[in-house]
Amino acid sequence: MTAPQLIDQNPLGPTRNSHPGSVPHLQYGFGPIPEGTPNHRIFLFDIDNCLYERSTMIHDMMQVNIHQYFKDTLDLDDECAHNLHVDYYQTYGLALEGLVRNHQVDALDYNLKIDDALDLESVLSYNPKLREMLIRVRELGRFDLFWLVTNAYKNHALRVISILGVADLFDGLTFCDYAQYPIVCKPMTEFYYRLFDTLRVDKDDKEHLSHLYFVDDSGLNVAAAHDLGFGHVFHYLEMDADYKKALQSPKFTEYYGKGDNKDKSKIKIIRLILDLEKNI
Numbered sequence: 001m002t003a004p005q006l007i008d009q010n011p012l013g014p015t016r017n018s019h020p021g022s023v024p025h026l027q028y029g030f031g032p033i034p035e036g037t038p039n040h041r042i043f044l045f046d047i048d049n050c051l052y053e054r055s056t057m058i059h060d061m062m063q064v065n066i067h068q069y070f071k072d073t074l075d076l077d078d079e080c081a082h083n084l085h086v087d088y089y090q091t092y093g094l095a096l097e098g099l100v101r102n103h104q105v106d107a108l109d110y111n112l113k114i115d116d117a118l119d120l121e122s123v124l125s126y127n128p129k130l131r132e133m134l135i136r137v138r139e140l141g142r143f144d145l146f147w148l149v150t151n152a153y154k155n156h157a158l159r160v161i162s163i164l165g166v167a168d169l170f171d172g173l174t175f176c177d178y179a180q181y182p183i184v185c186k187p188m189t190e191f192y193y194r195l196f197d198t199l200r201v202d203k204d205d206k207e208h209l210s211h212l213y214f215v216d217d218s219g220l221n222v223a224a225a226h227d228l229g230f231g232h233v234f235h236y237l238e239m240d241a242d243y244k245k246a247l248q249s250p251k252f253t254e255y256y257g258k259g260d261n262k263d264k265s266k267i268k269i270i271r272l273i274l275d276l277e278k279n280i
């Protein structure tokens with residue numbers, strides 16, 4: 001395993017240290033954590049549409065960039081670009097996967113033109129309430145590690161946590177490495193197994209897994225974590241439409257019980273990220 005990479009640089013640039021938590025200080029970088037690091041109780045946090053709200057429409061901003069990328073890179077008109085984008089998304093789960101497989105697109109160039117090109121500061125800003133909530137939870141002393149787990153590439157992840165002002169509150173970050181092929185991301189079991197290696201968690205140690213906390217806005221990601229034995233899984237369902245869709249899922253009872261957060265063996269639902277605190 002490689003040594004942890006430390007990050008102490010503001011991804012927004014040196015002139016942007018205008019609020020607390022704008023400079024990432026992740027003591028274990030991208031991991032793995034050093035041998036002997038206390039790791040029994042780990043709180044894992046998704047980033048996109050989780051630490052900030054889905055209603056910021058960042059997802060839609062990304063779709064605009066992806067559409068343009070299909071047009072420019074493959075020399076397509078709007079209709080062909082749209083159809084191929086939809087086709088790759090439905091076939092592979094990630095549009096990028098189709099581009100890499102079928103057109104040998106450079107995934108890091110894609111990242112540069114999609115995620116890194118987003119004008120995040122036009123829609124995201126310092127969130128002192130989120131920062132204070134996370135600090136209070138850390139100060140409970142119930143967690144050994146706060147760890148970020150994202151399907152984005154590291155640049156985007158660092159930009160987001162810097163703008164939100166929480167970049168100094170986590171011990172490390174696991175991201176989706178677009179430089180590797182095939183791409184491994186949530187909810188693939190392989191992604192979680194690699195995460196366990198990073199955090200020195202034995203995938204077969206049920207007692208250890210029962211102490212893991214995880215929050216994500218994706219139903220697939222939280223279901224995968226629950227299936228792997230994570231003890232405390234939170235599904236952040238911000239939008240009413242997504243909440244209603246989850247309630248109608250045939251597997252709702254299996255994963256969420258009655259949906260009232262009373263059954264400790266089931267996934268808990270939160271409708272506001274700030275409600276995490278009162279549900280842990």
Ligand SMILES: [Mg+2]
Pocket residue numbers: 046047048049050216217218
């Ligand atoms: Mg997310």
